[in-house]
Amino acid sequence: MDILVVLKMVPDIVEELTLAADGRGLDRDQVRMILNESDDQALEEALLLKERHGGKVTVLALDAPELDDALFAALAKGADRAVKVAGAGDGPGTRQTGAVLGQVLEREQGLKPDLILTGVQAIDDLDGLLAPLLAHVLGLPYLGVVVRVSVDGSARKATVTKECPAGFQARFEVDLPAVLGILSAENPPRYVPVSKVRAAMKSQTIELLPAPSAGEAAVAAPKLLEMKKPEEAAQAEFLEGSLEEVSEKLCEILSGRGLM
């Protein structure tokens, strides 16, 4: 079975994020990028499926700072192939990412997986739109908030467990290929020793694919006008002192406003 895991680099919030001078996004020079947490879960689920059923795991991502480290770590963990797509611009939005990756997957004959996994959401995609957008472009079924995947022997169908509100879980049967948004893998993402990552850097390569042209991947995306921190609302006033003093102040405030 061929599993594709779509990975994405997102701003690392361990560092304080600062806004760009034009107030229309983050200051990209100050941001460090890190692998999206639920993409790491998607990768783990893919590796578990590979261990159980055999097959191949390919990781695919749009080029971004520090992406190579994440791709080599994925190879060291057991992924078989790492592919990055270059030329999609600096910090494309979710719709753009979905359009670019969707077209790459349609175009590349060597990327025809039985199953596509990605994180259910990302810090820069709280709506969790990437997986459904990909499914839409590729005309495939989609399920999100997935916590368990099992595949039948023929790799034609998968049984997918999805978290539902109020603590319920639901199981679905879905025809493959399909796109799944992974919330969490069955095991926590494994540790990969640095020596294995270094070995992967020496012995394995990252394949490079061009992004479709800007015209081909054009999407009707809304225009970002402004990004800012919420303005501080008026502060509550705390009355301090003994019970008598506080009562007196409270009465003053209430009568001052004509409320008693």
Added chain:
Amino acid sequence: MSQSSPATLQAESDFTVESLFGSPEGRKILTCMQCGMCASTCPYGDVMEFPPRRIIATLREGDMERVFTSTGLLNCVACYACMAKCPRGIALTEVLLPLVKEQVFLRLEETPAELQKALQNTFRYGNPTGESPKKRAAWAKDAGVPVRILSDDPRPTDVLWFVECQGAYHPRGVDTSRATAKLFHALKVDFAILGNEERCAGECARLAGEAGLFDTLMDDNLALFQKYSFKRVVTSGAHAYDAFKHQYREREFSYPLEHTTPFFSGKLDQLRPLLKKKLDYKVTYHDSCCLGRHNGFYEEPRRLLGAIPGVELVEMCHNRVNAICCGGGGGGMWLDTYYKSKGYERLSERRVKEAIATGADVLACSCPYEISRFEDALKVLGHETMIVRDVTELLAETMEG
């Protein structure tokens, strides 16, 4: 991990019985007479599946996979007790255990969660707690005395003070760093720190078995040392001291090196007139594994404590070479939950019980891990009266008078 990608095979093939026995230290391992002193002195000897004696016996049989695939070596807190007691003088904690632990680590089916997080954080942020590297020098702003940061002011300095992670980020470690800065200042030492550029020295990563991470950190720090001009390195990290002295030395680290406790002890004549305020404390000193057993600094901290007016020094039943590890070494700092899940006693609790038995008011230390570990252990045991202080904190306190 059951997959065997080329990367896995390459990393795991470095260790062979032959390559180990090809070295002089490897041949010395063969002189083991199976006396079992190592297992009986090991603080986790009662639960250690493969104490050094049994590792060596298995090594002789040529069946190391049995050792490598057991998780028993996660119990090794790299405290140097087995090595200190080995009648053959085999470099157990220096040579055998790191090699074996590395192989165990590469084969772990599942890395205990806290250890995994600490190692990932150390790789990415240069510190195990996962704090921003940009905040590494934040403590220095409120040190009370000027602390020069080399990236801001790269003029040559006499002492390059390597603060280490705990001293830079942990609130109690920061207390020790501020006390240390005050002492440097009072002694008119020309000192500076690396600030946000400094990265973990990596000793615990190496002795947890994460040798690749240690190598990466060593590369980073060695490149950093090259950037600046200084006469010597003084570190307040006992584990950093150990790594610099025994591992970095094998590379291009040729600077004179000291740990802050022996450094201040060497300046006691100059320090003594400053120790004014009487501290009516009964103090017991805990020997850190790295400073004590591995590097022989037993008397220096005691000399400093003895110079504080009013301090009465008492000893725990296990002291100096026999001291019991706080449990924080070799990755143990991030294995408390794992040990607890196995039902083991926390070594820090075992140790503070000994400290309490002395009737001391203060438990003094000189390794930054110990303060938080012992304070936590005292809370767990519900013993609220004993306080834990770094030796430098006590020195700074007596200077306030």
